[in-house]
Amino acid sequence: xTDSMARxxxxxxxxxxxxxxxxxxxxxxxxxDLRTNGPTRVRTPDGxxxxxxxxxxxxKTMLSSPDFSSDGRTxxxxxxKPELRALLANPPFVRTDPPEHTSERRPLIPEFTxxxxxxxxxxxxxxxxELLDGMQRQGPPADLVEMLALPLxxxxxxxxxGVPYSDHEFFQARARVLISxxxxxxxxxxxxxxxxxxxxxLLTSKQRxxxxxxxxxxxxxxxxxxxxxxxxxVLRMCALLLNAGHETTANMIALGTVVLLQNPDQQALLRExxxxxxxxxxxxxxxxxxxxxxxxxxxxxxxxxxxxxxEGAIALLAGANWDPETFDEPDRFQxxxxxxxxxxxxxxxxxxxxxxxxxxxxxxxxxxLFERLPTLxxxxxxxxxxxxxxxxxxxxxxxxxxxxxxx
Amino acid sequence: xxxxxxxxxxxxxxxxxxxxxxxxxxxxxxxxxxxxxxDPPAEAHPAVREAERLCPSRAISVES
Ligand code: SF4
Numbered sequence: 001x002t003d004s005m006a007r008x009x010x011x012x013x014x015x016x017x018x019x020x021x022x023x024x025x026x027x028x029x030x031x032x033d034l035r036t037n038g039p040t041r042v043r044t045p046d047g048x049x050x051x052x053x054x055x056x057x058x059x060k061t062m063l064s065s066p067d068f069s070s071d072g073r074t075x076x077x078x079x080x081k082p083e084l085r086a087l088l089a090n091p092p093f094v095r096t097d098p099p100e101h102t103s104e105r106r107p108l109i110p111e112f113t114x115x116x117x118x119x120x121x122x123x124x125x126x127x128x129x130e131l132l133d134g135m136q137r138q139g140p141p142a143d144l145v146e147m148l149a150l151p152l153x154x155x156x157x158x159x160x161x162g163v164p165y166s167d168h169e170f171f172q173a174r175a176r177v178l179i180s181x182x183x184x185x186x187x188x189x190x191x192x193x194x195x196x197x198x199x200x201x202l203l204t205s206k207q208r209x210x211x212x213x214x215x216x217x218x219x220x221x222x223x224x225x226x227x228x229x230x231x232x233x234v235l236r237m238c239a240l241l242l243n244a245g246h247e248t249t250a251n252m253i254a255l256g257t258v259v260l261l262q263n264p265d266q267q268a269l270l271r272e273x274x275x276x277x278x279x280x281x282x283x284x285x286x287x288x289x290x291x292x293x294x295x296x297x298x299x300x301x302x303x304x305x306x307x308x309x310x311e312g313a314i315a316l317l318a319g320a321n322w323d324p325e326t327f328d329e330p331d332r333f334q335x336x337x338x339x340x341x342x343x344x345x346x347x348x349x350x351x352x353x354x355x356x357x358x359x360x361x362x363x364x365x366x367x368x369l370f371e372r373l374p375t376l377x378x379x380x381x382x383x384x385x386x387x388x389x390x391x392x393x394x395x396x397x398x399x400x401x402x403x404x405x406x407x
Numbered sequence: 408x409x410x411x412x413x414x415x416x417x418x419x420x421x422x423x424x425x426x427x428x429x430x431x432x433x434x435x436x437x438x439x440x441x442x443x444x445x446d447p448p449a450e451a452h453p454a455v456r457e458a459e460r461l462c463p464s465r466a467i468s469v470e471s
Contacts, residue, residue, distance in 0.1 A: 064465065109419030109438035116438075340422070340461055349418050351463040356421055 012041040012049065017314065018080055018290055021394070024387050025259060026331060027286065027318035035319055039305035046082035050293075050312040051305065054319025056326040056343070058303035059292075062315050063348040067307075068294035070350055071097050078293045078312035080392055083185040084178065087192065090232070092240040094350060101349065104233060107222045108241075108353055111160070111214050117356040120156065124364045127155050132372045139407060141379045144399040149253035150246065152365055156357070157245030161238060162206065162213025171195060175243045182390055199238050203231070214241070241354075248288060249358050251388070251395025253365055256281045258382055258399070260370065263333050270367040276335045278362045283342035284333050286318035287394040292346050317343050375404040408452055409470040412440040417466040426461055427454040440466055 019028035034040050034054040042052045053062050062068055071077070072088030072095030079085050088095060093104035110116065128148075135147045154172070158165040177183045177191040203219055210216035215238055221227050223234045259281060260267055269277040292315040296307045307313065320343045322330040327342075345352035352358070370376065378385075379400035386397040410430060412423075419438040423431035430447045431440055447455060459467045 064463070105418060106437070110436060111438075112421075113419060113433045113438040114421045114424050115433065115435070340426070345420075347463050349416075349464050351418065351420050353418075353420075 013037075014043075015040075015052070016043040016045070017050065017052065018392075020389055021387070024382065024385065025255075025262075025284070025333075027289065027316075027322050031316060031319040031322065034316070035323060038303040039307070039313070044078055044080060044082075044312075046079065046085075048076065048078065048312065050078040050314050051302075051307055052316055052319075053302065053313055054316045054323070055303055056320040056323035059315040059317065059320035059343055060347050062294065062302055062313060063292060063343075063346060063350070065300070065302075067296055067298055067300040068313060069097050069297045070095055070101070070294055074295045074297075074310075076310055076312060077295050078314055080290050080293070080314070081188075083183065083188045086185070086189055090236070092236040093233070094240065098349060103228060104237060105349075105353065107218065107227075107229070108214075108237070111217075112353050112356055114356050117360050120160070120357070121360055121364065123159065124152070124156055124361055125368070127152060128365050128368045132368060136372070136407065139405050141400055141402040144257060144401045145250065145254050145396055146398070148365070148369065149257075149396075149399065150250040152253065153246040153249035153361055156249075156361060157242060160214055160245070160357075161241060162211055162215045163202065163242060167198070171198065171242060172246075175247055178243065195239050195243075196235055199235050199242075203235060203238065245354060245357075247395075248354075248393055249361050251287050251393060252281065252285065252358065252362055254396040254399045255285050255287065255394070256362065256366055257369065257376075257401070258378065258385070258396070259284065259333055260366065261376065261378055262382060266333060266335075267370055269335060270370050273335065274363040274367050275359070276339050278359055278366070279339040279342060280333060280335050281362070282344035282359075283321045283327070283336075283339075285394070286321045286342075286344050288344065288346070288352075289316055289318040289394065290314060290392050292317065292350070315343075315346075317346065373403045376401055377403065408447060408455065410442050410445050410447065410455055411468050411470075412442050413466045413468070414439045414441075416464045418464045420463050422461045422463065423458040423467055426458040427451060430455050431458055431467070 019030050021028050031054050034052050039051045039053050041049045072091035093101050131148050135142050154168050174191040174195045177187050206216045206219040210220045218234050222229050224230050295312050296309050298309050300307050345355040379402040388395040417439040424433050430444045430451050432443050434441050459469045
């Protein structure tokens with residue numbers, strides 16, 4: 001398409017991100033029009049304009065294009081949560097570009113390979129089984145988020161990083177403040193500094209007494225003076241891994257359970273092909289819908305829109321993952337022939353580092369849950385559950401479930 | 408078929424190992440891609456093409 005045909009930036013809509021889901025399991029209904037129109041300028045909560053990108057091909061192109069930067073320090077970088085703008089001044093590596101991004105991501109890669117993740121699997125199976133024991137001991141009804149969905153990924157990421165799990169209430173309370181749309185800028189700043197203070201102390205103790213964990217390896221091999229990264233960067237990496245490592249997976253476990261209870265015909269797949277079932281859950285739920293924000297670093301054209309240098313853009317992953325051009329009947333939850341094509345983990349050099357770990361956790365926990373509690377059902381109708389409409393990452397605050405007590 | 412992988416751009420997501428484990432692997436030490444078989448047999452070709460398509464950093468190239 002030539003420049004003269006590209007639609008100009010004056011083509012603005014009255015929509016404001018984040019848009020609200022109507023059906024709790026489907027993307028906001030406005031995404032359909034956005035997909036038909038192609039990239040469209042919409043407002044964000046602090047009044048700035050960003051391009052909403054929703055088509056599968058456009059999202060893939062944008063996330064792998066050097067025309068779009070992830071550098072959170074660029075003036076005008078989009079923020080869905082303006083109260084977290086302070087974090088962008090000195091961003092974690094996910095909000096930087098290569099080569100800076102590469103130098104920080106590289107030491108983490110060996111920690112998340114398929115092989116390493118498979119080594120963690122027996123530990124995840126054990127932890128799942130113990131949490132299910134706890135649920136059965138306590139008996140129905142129970143909050144699945146509190147009893148399983150949140151503690152499991154927390155235990156796993158704590159073990160991987162070398163963070164004492166006994167501190168989980170401290171950091172989960174801070175994480176909740178950072179993720180909620182309702183916290184004030186002051187609350188967010190306090191939560192951030194408390195979290196960093198905690199990580200800082202832990203890093204010092206790892207330097208003195210290194211153990212066989214990720215934080216110790218970063219502290220002794222990659223952090224100055226022995227290594228290439230300064231202490232502040234390492235701190236930011238660890239805080240990010242701790243938060244990203246449990247919140248997202250917890251939401252997938254809880255929402256995935258609801259989807260499977262609503263689609264009992266799909267439950268057989270838990271045994272037959274959990275990997276394909278999990279891939280479809282990732283596509284269908286697309287919980288990190290709002291995460292991939294970018295800013296154009298030069299004038300460019302995307303899906304028929306003329307995007308100018310300095311304009312922000314957000315790749316709406318749920319839009320892409322429900323694009324009927326790519327996925328037949330996207331609103332149907334069903335295992336698909338080409339199931340790894342979904343973009344739930346993003347795309348390009350910033351694609352989720354923890355994807356293998358998240359997939360493995362889901363492949364362990366969901367089959368185990370339905371095997372252990374075959375009579376599991378919701379204790380509140382699915383429509384009335386406490387969904388995270390207020391978050392950057394979608395999920396459930398609570399999930400009341402019950403089952404036939406055979407104690 | 409000739410399979411090459413650019414280790415410099417690889418981000419270690421491991422999609423290639425998931426898709427074509429007979430041909431592509433992740434290095435034990437740095438987690439980045441390694442080509443196990445640069446000229447794989449015909450039955451592996453579809454999987455390798457899929458791995459090329461799925462790699463998020465476009466690190467894998469296939470020439471027929
Ligand atoms: S899929 Fe691409 S980025 Fe991922 S490990 Fe393989 S080559 Fe590297």
